[in-house]
Amino acid sequence: MAGKFYKRLLAGAVVFLALLLAGCGVEIQVSTPSRGGEAGGNLKVHFIDVGQGDSTLIEQDGHFMLIDAGERDQGEVVVSYLKKQGVKKLDYVIGTHPHSDHIGGMAEVLRAFDIGRVIMPEKEHTIRTYEKLLDEIAAQNLKITLPKVGDTYELGDSSFQIIAPVRDYGDNLNNWSVGIRLTYGETGFVFCGDAEKEAEGDIVSSGLTLKADVLKISHHGSSTSSSSKFMDLVDPDYGVISCGKNNDYGHPHKEIRAMLKERNIKSFRTDELGTIVAASDGKSVTFPGQETGDSAPSEAESQDYVFNTNTKKFHFPDCKSATSMKKENRKTYTGTREDVIKMGYEPCQICNP
Structure with missing residues (x-):
């Protein structure tokens, strides 16, 4: 009983002191301890399949961030995927650089969700896709935050630091890519858009910590990126390559595939x-369900599918594309996703990404 009395007495004294100081014009702020890396649940990083482009969703404890949004025709794909993950607000949206395969679908994303902060480099482009994105940013009364190397932002119990662009790269848009190092507890992820070896050299020279468990391989696995010194400092266990199936650029290049193998870096590819x-x-x-590089378990389960024999795409029966399909192009099938793909059909990127 005595212990409780003294606790109440101490609490009363704290409140009295606060009121007294407030009366003297002194502002009192009560802070709560940081919850640390274990309290808010896992961090998840979704490398969204947008074909030959980039789009990554990061979530932690109900907070979300999106890096890039693929080509313009992938905007609906990205929005649909985000809604399936329960996204209502994006704390941050990062447009790494003004190439259409990174910012093409972003205007549609801005229209679909509440947006906290938009981060983009101070490099403009004359393509209509970029101009439309700027128009949408203005229409939503949003402001662009310019990336400053060393600046750190919080996302739930995780945080990320800006690591690029380090300087002015003239007309090389790839090297203007916003780069970040995301950390959660003892784990780290690095994303550098399409940064090439010149920009990677500047990142290395900045002296910032780059070590990470996972590296989103820059420029879709192009040999113009992933320089030796940069890879030495990041030293990832895993590499993720976002590229389109049978793309015209040959991504990922054989040099990058060989480098990943030599460094014993386990790689995952969205085209596969x-x-x-x-x-x-x-x-x-x-990487739940993909530690061995195998497809997700759901691919081994039998499902009802609707084929479009004209577009060579397959859909779930309730997909709007399936319900509006011409009768002469419609074919139904029950089997596994893997079997359907082997038959030469590609998944609908809206109902079955």
């Missing part, structure tokens, strides 16, 4: 696996 999800508990990173 579709959307890839990595999870961190603050101590280690896993």
Whole structure:
């Protein structure tokens, strides 16, 4: 009883002191302890399959960030995927650089969700896709935050630091890419858009910590990126490559595939696996259902599908594309996703990404 009395007495004294100081014009702020890396649940990083482009969703404890949004025709794909993950607000949207395969679908994303902060480099482009994005940013009364190397932002119990662009790169849009290092507990992820070797050299020279468990391989696996010194400092266990199936650029290039193998970096590719999800508990990173590079377990389950024999795409029966399909192009099938793909059909990127 005495212990409770003294606790109440102490609490009363604190309140009295606060009121007294407030009366003297002194502002009192009561802070709560940081919850640390374990309290808010896992961090998840979704490398969304947008074909030959980039789009990554990061979530932690109900907070979300999107890096890029693929080509313009992928805007609906990205929005649909985000809604399936329960996204209503994006704390941050990062447009790494003004190439259409990174910012093409972003205007549609801005229209679909509440947006906290938009981060883009101070490099303009004359393509209509970029101009439309700027128009949408203005229409939503949003402001662009310019990336400053070293600046750090919080996302739930995780945080990320800006690591690029380090300087002015003239007309090389790839090197203007916004780069970040995301950390959660003891784990880290690095994303650098399409940054090439010149920009990577500047990132290395900046002296910032780059070590990470996962590296989103820059420029879709092009040999113009992933320089030796940069890879030495990041030293990832896993690499994720976002590229389109049978793309015209030959991504990922054989030099990059060989480099990843030589460094014993386990790689995952969206052109082979579709959307890839990595999870961190603050101590280690896993790729649920994909640790062996195999497709997700759902691919082995029988489903009802509707084929479009004209477009060579397959859909779930309730997909709007399936319900509006011409009768002469419509074909139904029950089997596994893997079997359907082997038959030469590609998944609908809206109902079955």
